[in-house]
Amino acid sequence: MRRQFAIKQPVGPTLAAFQPVTTDEVQRLLSRMPAKSSPLDVLPCTLLKSCAVVFAPVITRLANLSFQSGKFLTCYKGAQVLPLLKKAGLDTASPANYRPISNLPTMSKILERLAQARFRPHLCNADNFSEYQSAYRTGHSTETALLEVLDGVYTSADDKQIFVLIGLDLSVAFDTVDHSLLIERLQSQFGVTDIALNWLHSYLCDRTQYVKIGQHQSDTTRLNVGVRKVRYLAHCCLLCTVV
16 A cells, blocks of 8 residues: 655745746857767767857757747657676676666757756755755765764764664666656646646656667667656756655
């Protein structure tokens, strides 16, 4: 029997739409991006960076159309996965010894970063966001999490109180996030609505991937769970599921 927990209703402003993108913002983003191209790119990333003045207005127009319509283009949702051996000398016949490297089109990553810049501030300022969240945000790492736990333990000991520590380790957490549950939490607990919610739903759904090694390529499979393949918004997505 599934236990029902009380849903904390969002308090404060909602996020109904993403703010428009500017050409200057896209130019700054292109200048900071690493010059690494994806095998799925039509144009190399180095060309986008070197001709940022030319491409920035086009990318700005594309991003604004995407945000205004609440749709993420399907052609940017496919990932090519390259398995790389984790360490030299491991058994090459064991799939567990490989690390899957997901390659997405550069344009997909640009749109993701633009969306992240608009989504993350709302998420981190939401009333339901936990102040003790110590992962996937600047200045809050595993080190600060351990310091917080130790401080609580030492304080309890000094006050002669009993303390209990319960740990839960979710293996490959990026691969366990259910998309429908994530969308539900964004709406019910973090006040994401209307076009912004439609865009995030479009961004997550109908994701596909295939594995390619040399000249060999697997069949394309559809992804219904996991946010590993969505790169830059993955951290924001996990912030909604772990708090």
